[in-house]
Amino acid sequence: MVKESFPPEIHTMTRSPSEIILKSIIALLVSRRRRLCSLFLSRLTSAISPPLLVYGWRSILHRFFYTKNQACWLIILTLLTWLPMQTTAGVVLLYHHVDTTTPAITSISATQFEKHLDIIESENFTVLPLNELVANAKEGSLTRKEVAITFDDAFISIYTEAFPRLRARNWPFTIFVAPPFVNTGSLYLTWGQLKEMAASGASIENHSTTHTHMVRRLPGEDALAWRTRMIHEVKAAEAHLAEHGFESSFFAYPYGEYNLELLEIIASLKLIGFGQQSGAIGPYSDLRLLPRYPLAGIYVGEQAFRDKLRSLALPVKPLVMKPLVDKNYRPPLHLTFLDETLNTSRLACYGPGGLMEIVQTKQSLVITPIRDIPVGRSRYNCTLPRGNRYYWFSQLWLRKQDDGTWYPEP
Structure with missing residues (x-):
């Protein structure tokens, strides 16, 4: 069975002030629905020209709205479509x-x-610098369109290809x-x-010492020895970066x-962690495991990139699931929504075999794949669509080979 762990409150974002204001507005609209209904109808009927009234439009409107008791809710729903419900998010790109x-x-x-950069500009x-985007998320002050650009592994093409293009636009970026x-x-x-890149706005952050598979234990290594080695992986890299003048507060x-266990280590070292699971950063994101969009191979198309750039954090109860599966190769994902106004029937989830099965329970949506997750x-x-944007959530899974050994890296 896949175990779930709900992170302590200290690891999650504070609720956005705009969200609190929004819920207050909704409550006010509902409580004043009769007054709004009367005002709306009086203005509507007075605006109808006299010739139309000859044909009974006033009585038709009156009879429809009042006998069906739908006017108030129609007004409220119309007004709610104008409100910016949960449309703030921070997106982090990964190259x-x-x-x-x-x-x-x-x-x-x-x-x-270059096309990606053009789209960012055209949209x-x-x-933002990564630290500023994260600070805005923690403070609940994200705007509708904020993005940070990151690179992993310090490859030379970052300097020869990406840096000149980013410098020409005076855009900051981060290298792990x-x-x-x-x-x-x-x-x-x-x-x-x-x-040189740091002098032009780049930040240099921690990506471990040896770039090892941190979830894997060495032969004969117990839990304590593994934990000690992982702490050294992080702290030694931090010290090495500091020797060259780079103070790091993020870890990829x-x-x-x-x-x-790794998430707890990162939290204990007072670092903010980044994974490679897709999604946007929102008010309920876990600071130990913030999402990023990996952009490579077949996942770099322009329309797909626009969708990712515009994405919003799916407003679900914070959860971190153990990604390593054991016996159940079709692990269920339980999503508990925190926004009751969302039409969750439009949620679509994709996994092994394509579109996944979604079952509604009293407390959550249970999502399961139609095929076993593969090795690796x-x-x-x-x-979940919202206008021309999508709420987005991604869950990582790890599966060993059938003989219990770890999969080789392609």
Whole structure:
């Protein structure tokens, strides 16, 4: 069975002041519905020209609205469509290589990267430093269109291809670095290049020391030894970055892999963690595991990128599920919505085999795939449309090989 862990309150965002105001407005509209109804109808009927009244339009409106008792709710629903309900979010983009000669699974061409930047600009998004976007999320002051750009692994194409394009727009960005890889050859950045980019607005953050699969124990390693090694992975990288003048407060999990124990380690070290599960940052996001959109390979199309850029955090009860599955290879995902006004019947979730099954219970939606999750890393992705935007949620799963050994990295 997949265990669920609800993180302590300290790890989650505070509720947005705008959300509190919104709920107050809704309550006021409902409580004053009779007065609004009368006012609306009186204005509507007075605006109808006399010739139309000859044909009985006033009496028709009066009879329809009052006998069916629908006017008040029609007005309220109309007004609610004008209100910005949960339309603030912070989106974090994730790139690795900006190159066509590197593995496609972690690469985007320079031409397609440039198109992404053009779309960000044409959609009137504000590109923020990562620390500023996270601070806005923690304070509940995100706007409708805020985005941060990140890169993992300190590959040289960040400097040769991405940096010139970002510098030309004066846009900040973040590089998550495993320090021992710096200065190790033509594939990786040098410390001088990192410092040059930092002087132009880049921030340099922690991506572990050895870029290991942090969820995996070494042969014969017990829980305490593993925990000690993981703390060293993070703290040694932090110290190495500090030696070169980079103070880090964020951590990106290598390969996006995590377990519940790792999340607690990151919280205990007073760091904010980033995964590779899709979605936007919202008021209920877990600071140990903030989402990012990986953009590489077949997942770089322009319309798909617009959808991700515009996405909103799905307003569900905070939960962190153990991603490593054991015997149940079709683990259920339980989503409890915090906004009762949403039409959850339009929720669509995709996983192994395509569209997933969704069952409504008294307390939540239970989502299960139609096929077993495959060996390796996989995700469930759920979206719910709102206008030209989507609420978005993603859950990571890890499955070992059938003999119990870990899968090789492709």
